[in-house]
Amino acid sequence: xxxxxxxxxxxxxxxxxxxxxxxxxxxxxxxxxxxxxxxxxxxxxxxxxxxxxxxxxxxxxxxxxxxxxxxxxxxxxxxxxxxxxxxxxxxxxxxxxxxxxxxxxxxxxxxxxxxxxxxxxxxxxxxxxxxxxxxxxxxxxxxxxxxxxxxxxxxxxxxxxxxxxxxxxxxxxxxxxxxxxxxxxxxxxxxxxxxxxxxxxxxxxxxxxxxxxxxxxxxxxxxxxxxxxxxxxxxxxxxxxxxxxxxxxxxxxxxxxxxxxxxxxxxxxxxxxxxxxxxxxxxxxxxxxxxxxxxxxxxxxxxxxxxxxxxxxxxxxxxxxxxxxxxxxxxxxxxxxxxxxxxxxxxxxxxxxxxxxxxxxxxxxxxxxxxxxxxxxxxxxxxxxxxxxxxxxxxxxxxxxxxxxxxxxxxxxxxxx
Numbered sequence: 503x504x505x506x507x508x509x510x511x512x513x514x515x516x517x518x519x520x521x522x523x524x525x526x527x528x529x530x531x532x533x534x535x536x537x538x539x540x541x542x543x544x545x546x547x548x549x550x551x552x553x554x555x556x557x558x559x560x561x562x563x564x565x566x567x568x569x570x571x572x573x574x575x576x577x578x579x580x581x582x583x584x585x586x587x588x589x590x591x592x593x594x595x596x597x598x599x600x601x602x603x604x605x606x607x608x609x610x611x612x613x614x615x616x617x618x619x620x621x622x623x624x625x626x627x628x629x630x631x632x633x634x635x636x637x638x639x640x641x642x643x644x645x646x647x648x649x650x651x652x653x654x655x656x657x658x659x660x661x662x663x664x665x666x667x668x669x670x671x672x673x674x675x676x677x678x679x680x681x682x683x684x685x686x687x688x689x690x691x692x693x694x695x696x697x698x699x700x701x702x703x704x705x706x707x708x709x710x711x712x713x714x715x716x717x718x719x720x721x722x723x724x725x726x727x728x729x730x731x732x733x734x735x736x737x738x739x740x741x742x743x744x745x746x747x748x749x750x751x752x753x754x755x756x757x758x759x760x761x762x763x764x765x766x767x768x769x770x771x772x773x774x775x776x777x778x779x780x781x782x783x784x785x786x787x788x789x790x791x792x793x794x795x796x797x798x799x800x801x802x803x804x805x806x807x808x809x810x811x812x813x814x815x816x817x818x819x820x821x822x823x824x825x826x827x828x829x830x831x832x833x834x835x836x837x838x839x840x841x842x843x844x845x846x847x848x849x850x851x852x853x854x855x856x857x858x859x860x861x862x863x864x865x866x867x868x869x870x871x872x873x874x875x876x877x878x879x880x881x882x883x884x885x886x887x888x889x890x891x892x893x894x895x896x897x898x899x900x901x902x903x904x905x906x907x908x909x910x911x912x913x914x915x916x917x918x919x
């Protein structure tokens with residue numbers, strides 16, 4: 503891999519590590535400052551909604567401005583919004599309003615950065631020589647890093663709480679990680695994020711031009727069967743996994759007098775994803791994408807069925823690990839296929855819209871699933887979730903669009919090369 507690729511992975515890791523630490527510190531700080539459990543829920547809902555809208559709008563920026571620059575500015579903005587928390591606390595004192603304002607500002611940094619980093623992947627591969635399977639390997643390596651950091655980040659956040667208590671000042675560490683990610687990105691070649699001059703010239707101008715460009719991106723997403731299918735499939739899985747982690751599994755393990763198992767289950771999914779992403783990266787060219795897709799779909803269906811049955815705590819925990827093992831490579835396959843199928847000039851808008859769907863899906867489904875479980879019982883809710891996933895798996899395996907996973911990017915790659 504080239505220097506730019508190593509720098510990219512380093513910057514990505516620092517940014518994700520900072521987010522992982524903040525995911526532990528921020529909710530605890532909200533609770534400590536407001537004394538209201540509902541406040542954390544309100545903050546999460548508002549910031550998720552804003553992030554979804556920002557994700558769609560900033561796709562236009564990512565398609566018009568050097569993507570490395572967008573990534574750097576986004577990290578700086580994220581660092582500033584997090585560093586502002588202890589500053590506000592010292593000057594005026596934190597309350598829910600301040601948390602929402604700073605959370606919204608942070609969303610304007612996180613979402614463009616997330617989308618920009620995804621759009622950089624094909625150019626990194628192209629500048630490295632564009633060898634067959636290189637994009638798959640890079641995505642596999644990145645997903646392995648993400649899995650590891652999903653474990654390390656919250657763990658580091660817990661360590662900081664243990665050492666210093668629930669303190670706003672600890673967020674300076676998170677801000678420092680985002681700032682370091684921005685500074686490290688300067689070491690990447692500016693060519694990595696270049697936008698073709700022809701694409702800039704054809705971009706619309708003014709507010710009308712922005713909405714025209716957005717509409718073009720959404721038309722592509724809705725009109726391309728593979729991209730649409732991958733987006734919907736990913737949204738369904740994200741929504742169900744978040745609902746399980748936030749409501750169903752905590753309630754189930756609490757009823758079994760094993761509340762700590764709820765955290766173990768979330769860790770199990772992350773560990774499974776970490777291991778399987780590494781295997782995916784190591785088997786590029788030896789196992790087809792379609793094979794990984796089928797393995798992932800069948801395995802995920804089995805895993806959710808076992809969880810839905812709620813036979814015993816240990817079987818639910820084992821099923822969570824199994825879901826991570828089978829879902830990891832499948833997610834990587836869908837990500838690579840989406841990137842390859844989307845022309846470079848609109849990757850920002852399409853991936854931004856896809857990220858917005860990932861954020862919106864849990865917000866739309868978590869409350870109904872929790873209400874269903876409350877009204878009809880955990881066992882019924884678990885079976886209902888299993889049925890939804892099994893039906894989704896059967897439909898996805900029969901959809902013709904997912905049979906072209908190994909060939910979909912060839913035409914686009916040839917055009918860009």
